[in-house]
Each structure stands twice: as structure tokens, then as C-alpha cells.
Amino acid sequence: MGDFRARDADRDRAVETIEAAYVDGQLGDADRELRVSRALSAETLDELTGLTRDLQGAAAHEVVRPAPLSPAQLHAVASDRRPARTGLVVAGVVAAVVGVLALVPLVFLSTGNSDWTSSTGIDAPAVSSQAAAAEPASFEMTPGQVRRFLRAYEKRFGTLEAFEVGFFPQRVGVQVPVRGARPRMERWTWDGDWRQDTTAAAVRGPSQRVDAGAIDVRRLFANIEVAEQGLDVEEGRFTHALLVRWNGEPTELNIYVGNELGESGYLSTTPAGEVQRRHPYAP
Incomplete structure (x- = not known):
């Protein structure tokens, strides 16, 4: 019997395992890139298992396979079909x-x-409200989900360009360019599905187009940890990240952290993950 086909969720779990192994030093750059590429194009669960079997912590992302039927169960199924x-x-x-x-x-x-x-x-x-509340969120700020968003954005709009991209814990907000002679945009939200928030409007201010495909997802999440620990925000947690470009300046990926007291700071990086400036909390 052939192996089970892989789903997008299985591929995302495998990529998260590979990224985690890369961050804690189990993999080098070349090995990480090769495994991620193969995971994203894998067609079967066996392929994904082979890419993560030797990594520490891989058990947490192990693919769940359907259990095979016993001979007695097969006989019962066959009897039911007569x-x-x-x-x-x-x-x-x-x-x-x-x-x-x-x-x-x-x-x-x-x-x-x-x-x-x-x-x-x-x-x-x-319908039970408890059952409805138990349904998991469609988007969470994880490496696999960010990659899923980028694939969905390119598929929906035929480009990875935007006027601004905002990553939040459970959604992504995008200013999507509208074709035409003048700079116009529509606001869309991705939370696992697309929702259009506004119709076409003029682009306000000096914002220019950015390339979401230039984001190094692994380094983005590494810099989120840096921001949470190094901006003098007590118990600071990631609030959002903005991919923006102003007045012909280089594109910035700014990572913001905050706490329940209203204290905040941000880390300014390039899309590739190079830290440019730190803006710690200042009383």
C-alpha cells in the first residue's frame, strides 16, 4: 500500500521543525535551505518524516498517520457494504x-x-458554544503560517508587492496595490481566509511599495526573540511587525514589543533580518 499524501498543514509542521533545529544549531545554512525546499515540495508523509527524523524535538511535530484497519474491522466493513x-x-x-x-x-x-x-x-x-470555542485559530504568528500567508498572497493577487504589510499574533493586514496610473491601494486581512476591509483609495503619505517575498522568515522570528529580551520592556511580548518603506529609503521590517503597562519599544531590521537600529523603552 502506497504512502499517505501530505497536506499543507503537514508541510508547515515539518518546516517549523527544520527552522527550530536551525535556530538551535542542529543544521547549517545549506542543510536548512535544502530541507525546507524539499519539505515545501514533499508529496508524501514518508518524505516529510525522512527530512525531520534525525532532528531533536521532531517528535513534537510528528505527522499523525491514519491507523490501519485490523482483519476483523476489514471484514466488518466488507460485510456492511454487501x-x-x-x-x-x-x-x-x-x-x-x-x-x-x-x-x-x-x-x-x-x-x-x-x-x-x-x-x-x-x-x-x-450548537454548543463550548464546541465552537474549541475550534483553533486559523492564523497564528509562526514561521509555517507566515510562509502560508506569503503563498496565499501571491496566489490571490499575483504579486508579493504591497504598500505595507502588518503581521499581528492572529492576523496579517496588507495594503494591496491596485493597478492604474495613480498609486491606489485596498486594505485586506488574512486570518486563514481573505477579507477585504476597504475599497480602492489613494495611497496616503510617502509610503512606497515593498517586496514581502524578501522577508527572511527564520531571521524574523529570531529577531522577535531579540526584541522581546533586549528592548528594556519588562515582560515584553511581540505585538506586531511592519514591513514599510518611506520616501525612497531602504525597506524596513520593524518589530514591536509591549506589555500590559503600556511600555513599548521596537527593533528596526532589513527584510533579510539585519538589525539596523534599536529603540528601547524610554520612561
């Missing part, structure tokens, strides 16, 4: 209907929900 006799089918349908009708009063009494009524007049239970 055509049944007409009499047995009718009997089964009747029994199912009787069972459902018997459960309706119990469902109605236990939920007490009368906001939705079907064509039969039977009240349906509401």
Missing part, C-alpha cells in the same frame, strides 16, 4: 424512524431550544 435483503432494509428503516421519534421529546426537553423549527415542527438543539 447488499441486504429488501425485508431487512425495510425493517431497519422502520426501527430507525421509531428510534428517532422516541428521542425527539428527550432532545427537546434537554435543550429547551425553540429558536429553530423544522418543517415538521420539531425543535432542533442549538
